[in-house]
């Protein structure tokens with residue numbers, strides 16, 4: 388049976404990119420294999436979140452996963468910091484990756500540029516190696532992520548192959564699974580850039596916490612391209628993005644939606660899209676609120692998840708240590 392693994396950071400501000408590109412996709416994988424979904428709280432440390440904020444957001448993320456349809460009886464849900472094997476494996480893998488490779492990571496370049504020199508922390512630079520450890524410790528076959536994480540999964544594959552070539556088959560070489568719809572949701576105010584939790588331009592991000600009025604107003608104000616046809620194309624990044632969001636929330640394909648709006652204007656399209664997204668997010672928020680009230684249940688889910696995750700990851704770590712000569 389295939390093992391599927393992915394994570395979503397608990398830094399707050401979950402947006403519809405995280406939902407369409409990742410969490411919504413994950414629900415479908417639950418019927419296709421053994422799933423592990425985790426909250427990468429150690430990754431979040433590179434923005435030095437306030438301690439109470441990180442605690443709160445970690446539990447929020449568990450409540451969102453449940454709201455989106457992740458079933459803790461079927462899937463393992465755990466917090467990264469509850470399994471020390473991930474970090475230990477990261478330290479080992481640091482010796483199988485070069486500074487040059489990490490320097491080429493687009494996400495590091497973009498984030499460190501946004502943060503300036505004081506934000507260029509080793510934790511941000513080394514993020515892809517911890518991600519490789521998160522994946523390889525669990526022998527995951529499939530990694531469902533948004534397009535922005537493709538490069539990190541590629542690096543994980545390189546690290547796994549390099550290690551296997553030296554020591555013999557130790558790691559499964561994983562594959563990224565990137566959905567056709569919503570794998571790169573763009574900022575509504577700046578469709579050349581992806582919707583991002585850390586973006587300065589939050590006006591163009593539709594958050595899972597946004598009230599329906601806010602969602603509607605953000606979509607109404609979304610920039611559009613010149614011309615008036617509702618068609619996806621390379622020279623219409625704004626409308627292409629809105630069509631992708633429509634498709635993601637309605638489970639219809641882009642061609643169908645283009646046909647529906649063939650002779651209609653942007654205004655009608657945007658109004659319908661705003662209603663669609665606001666309704667769906669309100670539905671998710673209701674489920675989230677209900678789940679979030681049961682803090683003890685959320686903690687129990689993480690505890691149970693960590694027990695299972697620990698068993699899998701520690702076993703792999705023992706094998707790795709043996710291979711490299713640690714006694």
Ligand code: AQP
Nearest residue numbers: 395396404405408409532533570571572582583584585
């Ligand atoms: N805009 C996006 N469109 C589609 N998928 C996206 N993802 C992120 N942004 C988009 C996917 O969401 C999953 C969880 O992401 P993460 O928590 O690891 O954060 P990230 O990839 O660094 O992107 P964020 O959420 O926008 O945060 P920042 O601002 O920190 O970069 C991943 O599968 C990701 O691909």
